[in-house]
Amino acid sequence: MPSPSTSQLPKPKSWDEFEDIVADLIRKLWKDPHISRNGRSGQSQNGVDIFGQPKHINGGYAGIQCKLTDKLTIGTIKQEVKLATTFRPLLELYVIATTMFRDESLQEAIRLEEWPFQIRLMFWEDISLGVSGFRDLLEKHYPGWTQFTPTEELVSHLLLTSQPQDYRYDDATGILFNKKDLDLQIMMDRSSKSDRGFHESWVIKFPDPTAYRQEVYIQYRGTRIMTLYFACVDGGRYYIPLPKSVYDLRITSFQYHIGRIVNHPIPGYNFDTGLKYSGISVTKFEGD
Secondary structure (H helix, E strand, O other): OOOOOOOOOOOOHHHHHHHHHHHHHHHOHHHOOEEOOOOOOOOOOOOOOEEEOOHOOOOOOOEEEEEEOOOOOOOHHHHHHHOOOOOOOOEEEEEEEOOOOOOOHHHHHHHOOOOEEEEEEEEEHHHHHHHHOOOOHHHOOOOOOOOOOOOHHHHHHHHHOOOOOOOOOOOOOOOOOOOOOEEEEEEEEEOOHHOOOOOOHHHHHHOOOOOOEEEEEEEEOOEEEEEEEEEEEHHHHHEEEEEOOOOOEEEEEHHHHHHHHHHOOOOOHHHHHHHHOOOOOOOOOOOO
């Protein structure tokens, strides 16, 4: 049987099933336990099938329109947006979730338009990958698909949807265990190759210039999925992801996210403070 990480999940057959899947996924992604489906069949919904208050927009309202379709046009989206402007309270974010496969031309059309609020598209690939990252959602909506092969894409998704407080650090082994999924582990290498001194110009900006190289392994079910490179600086007070180069002191948002997790067990020191000392910044886009 194919697994969620190697193929798309089957598309739902009814709009009610689709809305249920999207609502459950958004409840996880937005970290809002009060996500609600809007009204019931036959009632006016003002272009909004699901609404909530995502944590990332600080209490503002966001709405979702679900489209069980293989074809979606910019004209249809404009009609839905017009309806959504009548939703109260006013929306700050509007998401079109669809079973249509990803379409570059539609994405571009969305970017080129001016909208009354933020607009985002969630294609079936996005929804399928999102559901695959949560074991309980797979068991609820796709029983029998819970045995999956870890891939870098899937594990990256699991990491990015986790928070520093989701991990427990075992100092004896140097492993951070995800408390919600014990198969997901972040391991600090303790071999001699992570004991070597590290010398770059940004390191000496710290009060204590002592630093050494630190390799960090991401593992899932005992399989090493990726290796990330850090420097342990300021006499062990911070683990800083290595920037692009000595002359380009930038890290990706993924490196930043892992840095927050890795630094969480260190009491009394803030990862962002460490970045300020070093002069390292986070790129806005992964491809920068």
